[in-house]
Structures are given as C-alpha cells and as structure tokens.
Amino acid sequence: MSDAAPPTISISEVERTVARELERIAPVIDELGSRFQAAGHELALVGGPVRDAMLGRLQTDLDFTTSARPEETERLLRRWADAVWDVGRAFGTIGCRKGDWQVEVTTYRSEAYDASSRKPDVDFGDSLAGDLGRRDFTVNAMALSLPGRGFEDPYGGVVDLAAGVLRTPGTPEDSFSDDPLRMMRAARFAAQLGFTVAPEVVAAMTAMADRIAIISAERVRDELVKLVCAPFPRRGLTLLVETGLAGHVLPELPALALERDEHHRHKDVYEHTLTVLEQSIDLEHRLAAEGEPARPDFVSRFAALMHDVGKPRTRRFVDDGTVTFHHHDVVGAKLTRKRMAALRFSGDDIDAVSKLVELHLRFHGYGSGEWTDSAVRRYVRDAGDQLERLHILTRADCTTRNRRKAERLRRTYDDLEARIGRLSEEEELASMRPDLDGNQIMEILGIPPGRDVGAAYAHLLELRLDDGPMSFEAARDALLAWWSARPDRP
Template sequence: MVVPNQNVTPDASRTRRTAIAELLRKIAPVADELGDRFAAAGHELALVGGPVRDALLRRPTKDVDLTTDAPPERTLEIIRGWADAHWTIGIEFGTVGLRKDGVELEITTYRSESYDPKSRKPSVSYGTDLVEDLRRRDFAVNAMAARLPGHEFVDPFGGLTDLQRKVLRTPGRPEDSFSDDPLRMMRAARFAAQLGFTVAPDVVQAMDDMADRIGIVSAERVRDELSKLICGPYPRDGLALLVDTGLAAHVLPELPKLRLEIDEHHRHKDVYEHSLIVLEQAIAQEEDGPDLVLRLAALLHDIGKPRTRRFEEGGRVSFHHHEIVGAKMTRKRLTELRYPKDVVADVSRLVELHLRFHGYGTGEWTDSAVRRYVRDAGPLLTRLHKLTRADCTTRNKRKADRLRRTYDDLEVRIERLAQEEELAAMRPEIDGNEIQEILGIKPGPLVGRAYRFLLDLRLDQGILGKEAAAEELRRWAAAEGVLPTPGAGGAGGAGEGA
C-alpha cells in the first residue's frame, strides 16, 4: 500500500503533478507504450529514482530509469521485436538497456543489494513489490516513482517532503541502508555537494559509525563518487562531510591530515581551510563547466605540507619542497583510486608547479625564465594560471592586490613572447634530420642530446635564425668532442664516443 505523505503542501502537490507530466511528455509515447506492453504481459513498470527527483527539482536529466517486477530474462522477451536496439551489459545486476525512437532507457528488476562483510561485489536478489524496492534505495528523495502507463505517483517514504526541506534521509534505518551498500555513505556526501542538501543527523551518525565499511567497495566506484562530488556546485559541503565523519580517512586520507595542529608559538595558515578556499577560488575561474583536473589540483596542492613541516627559530614554520613531495603523494593517491593516467599526470604536475610563480618576485625573471615556465607547464599553462591565482587566500588586501598585479604582468609577458616567438610550439629551429646533416651523424642518442641543447638555446636566447643556431650547434658538438674545434680543419662526422 502507498502511504500518503501528510506533510506535502498543496503547492507541492501541484508542482509534483506538473513536473512528472512534463517529464513523461518528453519520453512519451515510448514510456506509456512500454508500460502497456509490460501490463499486457502481467508485469508492473514504473519510472523511478533520479529522473523523478530531478524532474521535481527542475534539473535536467539524461537518464531514464525504469523498474519492474519482471525478471531480466522476461524483460528481454517483452522488448524483443519492439525496441530498436537493446543491450545486456548490466544484466547480472538485473538491468537491461534499450533504445526506442531515439530514447534510451534502462529497466531494472525490483531488487535489493547487500554486501558480504568480506566482499567487494554486491549480491543481488530480485523482488516483486515496488514499495519494497523503493524501501531498499539509498535516500527517500530517490525512492519516488511514477507507475506506467497510469502515471500514479508513488512516494511511500516522504521523498517529496525531503525535497521541500532540502534534506537527505534514508527510507529505513541508515545502518541498514549502508550495510546493504557502503558506497551510499559516499553518495550522501556527493548529493550534499550536488544538490546543496543537508544530511539528516541519524544518517551522519551512521556514516561516522560505519566509515571503515567503505574499505570493501572497489576503488573505481569510490573514485566515481568522489569525482561527482568534487565536480558538484557545492564540493566544500561534501568534502567537509567526508572529513567530519571519518570517511575521508579511508578514501582520501591526505585531506584530513591537512588539519595541522597550530599552537601559540608556531603559527601558520590553516592548511585544510586554505585548501578548501583555493578550491572555491579555482572553481570561480572555470569557463566551460566543472574541470576535474583543476579542482583536484586545487584541493591537493598542499598535501605535502604535513610531511615537510619544520619549526624554525622565532616561531617560523617552513614547508620546504612540499610541492615536490605533494606531487609524489598526489600521483600515488590518484593511482590507487584508479584515475586515468592522463588525469594522474596532469594533476600531479600542477601540484609540482604551483609554487613556481613565487620565484618571479616583482618581475625579475628573464625572458629565458618565462619561456621555461611556459615550457614546463606545457598544455597545462591555462590551468596553472588559474591555480596560481586561486592559491592567493591572504586577507591582506594590499598583499593580494600586489600578487594579482604581479601575475598580471607575467601573463602579459607570456602573451608578448607568444606573439613574437610562437611560444606555444617551443621547438628548436633545427629539427632532428637537420641535426644529422649538419653534424654528419646517424640517428641515435647523440641526436637527442643535440636536440635538447638546441631547445635550451631557444629557451635562453629566443629565436636566433637557422644559420646562427647551426653555428651554435657546431660549437656545442666541438666542445662535446663530436666535431673538431671550428677552424681546426675537417667538417667532422664522428659518431657518439668517437
């Protein structure tokens, strides 16, 4: 039986009807036609979960999730010959995917998932009742459904009220929900970051009590939830929840360790709070939606500080080479979380480079140093600009303005050099084939050494012209013993080691 929700206001009821009708119009007549097919076969079908929630919140949704009492093999029988295409990638978990008239849907059999204490994979059992299926879902806001084809709204656990109050509760006891699937604790933090909702106190307490259970969940699933959290509109809320409940100690232990103890004799910036502010300031500079690499770099840029903290005379605190240590720690953590290699490389490189600007002083860098800054940043230069600017969290307005003006000056110099020298290409004026011809050598390690010499020459002196670059190459080769000294006779042609 569907329990009516007495706390829903009349306005909310009207909003509910309108939102569900609009959602169903977008996928009709496919959804209703499919509902008719299931009904004719003696089975139930309902739109469920995220699409219903997002429709009520007037948020866009890409997914169309349906649920049924039909086992997956029976679902295949019902859609066969009707769907334009179907796939069974998730059939072991009761899910069948299909496409009809350009609409993609996923149909999952009523189910409950539970984890064995020593297993990383959920065991799935199928059910026969919609309300019981909703009871086993993660949060009440995701435990609403609309039956098809009749469009009856089903909300047995007060999800609509929770949407109004912007709160996350579990349909039953949170301990039972998190025991069924410990990843739901990460999802609570993720939804806090995505929706800006608060998490009910009993849910927070259960997360705190059961945090170590997250250890049985695969790194890939944890990574996906963490990425969605960090890319949400309110990542600070989600990250704070992870730290406060102890979950972060298991999935991202470097983050809570940033809460360094500060005493009256050795004062320094609160590194944890600073990192969250840097994250927010980096987000404020995004132009084309969430940038996972930039956000991870902003969050992790100072994780090397706890390991490098030293107390100096006079109450000073130092963190020498924390960017180098932090880059190694970042690479290790993101690799363990199974992030793609390019993400690991880019984030760790940004962490390594985030202090480089502070050697610029008030503009003392030579053009050579500016070129090296650009060369070292490579395709990450724009992100490095944003990270460096975000890293200024001082409350001293004069100091903040000075740093901003100084970085403005560096960007102007980079732009000028880019226009004058095609800085983005950053290649020697002589390529590998020309090196072999000029020095009379064959392909091998010596060509690489010569190329690196020419690249350093380009960085130090800019564009010289090919003739001047070739002459410098010959001088280098003579000094290296590859060619006779200029003017000593013979054009040379000895190979490496001659």
C-alpha cells in the same frame, strides 16, 4: 562561488514542476509503460529521474524498474528502441537509446554485502515496494507507476525533498550494511543537491566509516569524481572529513587540518584548500570554448584539492616562530600520484593533476614579476598542455584577506599572462622545439641516430628557451660549437 544550499521548496511547487516535466518525458514513459503492461509486467519510473523531475532538473537519462526479468526486458526494448545493450544482466539492467533518450530498465531487486565481499549479492525481487525499500535515500525511493502515472512514495521522499534533507528508507545502519558505498553517496548527494544529511545518517556514517574498505577502489573513485564535480563540493568534502570517511578514501585531506599556511598563519591549510577549490571553480569559464558555458573540470578541481597535501610531510619550525613547508610542491606531487594510482585513476588524469600540484608554486619563485623571456618560455614549456589549468590554480591559490596584496598578485599574474600571449604570437610557444630537427642535426654533425642526437637536440632546446628563435645559420654554428667542445664526442 557560494556553497550555500539552495532554498527549500514547497509541496505545491514540487507538484507544478513535476507536471511540466511529465509532459516533456510523456512520449517515452507512456509508450514504454504501455508496452510492458501489455506483456503482463509492471514498469515504473524510479530514483533520480523522479527526484530531478521534482527539482526541475531536466534529464534525458531515464531509469525504470520492472517486474520483468532481464531477458524479457531486452525482448521488449528491442521492439521499441533504436539500440539496445547489456548494462549488467547479472544485476538485472538492460540499457537502450530511443532518439535523444538514454534508458535503463532494471528488474526489481535487493542486494547486500557480506562482511568481506567487494561485490554485492543480488537477488531479484517481486514488488515495487520491496525495490523502493532497498534504495539508498528517501528522495531516491519515489516512483511513478506506468502507464497510469501513479505516484509511489512509501518513505516520505517528497517531504524530505521539499525540506532538503537526506534520510534512508530504513535505518541508516541497515542501509550502509547492505552497501557501504552509500556513505560516499550521502556526501555526493549533499554536494550535488546542496541538501543537509540527517543527524542519524551522519552518526551511522561516523560509526561505520571503516566499512568503506570493502568497496572497490574504482567505485570509490567514481563517487569521489561526482562529488568533486558537483555544484557544492565543500559540503560533501566536509562531511567526508567530519565522519572519518576521508581518512579511508582520501586521508591527505583531513591531514591538512593539522597544518598552518606559511603565508597566512591565521588560516588552517584545510580551510585554505577548500577555498582554493571554490575559487578554481569560479575560474572554470576560462576552459570553455568561446560562447560555450563553463563545465565542471575534474582535473583543475582535484589539483586545487591536492595542491598543498605535501605540507604535513614538509613542515618545519623555525627559531623565530614561523613555520616553513619547503618543497611541499614536489612532495605533494608524489603523494598525489600515489593516491590517484590507489584509486585507479587513468594515467592521463594522474599525470595532469600531479603536474599541476608540482608547478603550483612556480609563479611565486619569480619575485614580484621580474620575469625574463627565458623564464616565461620555461614556464610555458613545463606546464605544457596544462598551462590554462595552471593559470586557474595559481590565481585560485591566493586567499589572502589583505586586499592590497591580493591586487598586487593579480596584476603580476595578469602581466605574466600578457607576456605569454606576446611571446606566443612571436615564437609559437605552444609548439616550442629547437631550431634544428633530428635529421638536420645528424646531417650537420655527420652522425647516425643515437644518444648524441638526443643530447644535441636537448642542448638546442635549452638555447631556444634561453635566447628565443635563431636563424638556421646561427643554430648550426651553435650546434657545431657545442659539438667541438664536448670532451666525450667521438
């Protein structure tokens, strides 16, 4: 995957693109604009939808800003929409659905953080110009007044959009003081749009990076997820590292720049990690259903980003001058779990990413492909429902410039996947379980439910992994032999 920025566009191209998009969304914006105008209120399409219309990025989510207060907005929407809900009345936002369109309407507002608060103070404004002035970047500070479709661009957003540059409407210091999360959003938009961040914005992010500490973990997490799942994540992650923001929100990432990869000593582990991330993105099509397009997969991307974070803690220098990172997979899984918990990720996401980090070296533990059937079964069992993502991470983790070595690793992993496929057809590996269930174990041994049943089940599962499926009779005989040999049996 290339992380090159998209080409810049001309103003005339922007105008043509907007004209096409306005015709597509006209049924919504014109009717809604007329309703608010008839009620004596201003309404404007604003922010991301205006920006995306100029970029030719089709959306069904539309954001509006209005002079109406939330109660009046809700009243007007209920007469028009199929469903209405309260997104955040205290922040002035009411949401609704009209057919396939998702709409949010927010009262003109201004907001700012004080030095210690995690939540912004919100004051409703009284003008579109004032509302645009409080927005994060000039490319998001453009609006289309409705129903007349008058274009409002007081801060030169269309010029910055055409040039592919992120700037703030006012000074970046004032913007980031109002909401420090905007520093994360700068990195996220660089990753989403492929834009360059203006030097003065980068300078302010660097000087004010520690202000991100007042933002809640949940809001930081949400921006990080959007960044990682964007088309150009390297651009955003690099910006976080270079400005020092990563040191506050994902310190494991910049720490990698201090390390060396044990297999490719000419490579910085930080750069290796970003390459693994990009290569994992190129393999996301493996997760899509047949006939469906590939979609960003946060779990596989974040596992790629975190797979080597255990290296700084495990680095050891050997007498011959080499560097080792023994057990960095296990240490990295623990660090990943701790970081994701601090960022308030769900338990399912934490378990999935941590498992992938812990297993990312498993393939390399079996030499050049001398896999027994038992080893293949255990590989599948340990990966569980993350097997396809483990395939992606293991393949992406090969960044050697030695073509012969890379081709050998690829063929070896091809062989492993083929082995998994054959055994899966023969043995139903995806639902691997012992050849006797708990009830059968209790009946054969004549014991009640309890620890002994669990121990017997675990023993039979180990036999299943080692030897494959057994007949009922063979499994029964193996169970009885194990039971009779137990020194602590009743």
